[in-house]
Amino acid sequence: MYTDLSMITPHHDNRNDDKNPSFEEKLLIGPIRFINHRCVSYNVEFIAIRDTYAFTVVATKNIKAKEEILLCYGVNYFKEKGSECLCEDCREIPDEEEKASKKHEGQINLEEQDKARKDKRARQKEKRKLGPN
Known part of the structure; x- marks a missing residue:
């Protein structure tokens, strides 16, 4: 099947x-x-x-x-x-900016997480349009 x-x-x-x-x-x-x-x-x-x-x-x-x-x-x-x-390129894996923010502030709030997630997805979509590395 x-x-x-x-x-x-x-x-x-x-x-x-x-x-x-x-x-x-x-x-x-x-x-x-x-x-x-x-x-x-x-x-x-x-x-x-x-x-x-x-x-x-x-x-x-x-x-x-x-x-x-x-x-x-x-x-x-x-x-x-x-x-x-849900590939590794698309999953919500914290990028370096998010990691630094969490480490510095302890934990970023939900609005910041949502904005960072949206920004990251926009960058990934742009990469997809440009093709492979």
């Missing part, structure tokens, strides 16, 4: 044409399904193999030994599936 989150659609650049059934949504099975998602800091891409139901994984930068392999499923992937992205 699988959910919609197990399905991906190849990027339009990897399609022969819109009528080719091999470029409809595909179920991810085998080891490829274990590659985790990151919106910005990913290091591989899926490339659909034409006229097949297969993908290949291609590194977008050098990957060190024991470094996690990460892939961007698509900027709107989770939104389209009715979910929220």
Whole structure:
């Protein structure tokens, strides 16, 4: 059994044409399904193999030994599936400004936390528009 989150659609650049059934949504099975998602800091891409139901994984930068392999499923992937992205790039992880503020003031109030969270999300959205690091 699988959910919609197990399905991906190849990027339009990897399609022969819109009528080719091999470029409809595909179920991810085998080891490829274990590659985790990151919106910005990913290091591989899926490339659909034409006229097949297969993908290949291609590194977008050098990957060190024991470094996690990460892939961007698509900027709107989770939104389209009715979910929220919880990758490390999108989670509410305190940035350095928030950490310094908490350490200095003891604890920042809820309004400041909300503003810092919104500012951080705006920066992350801007990074996504610009593409990978």
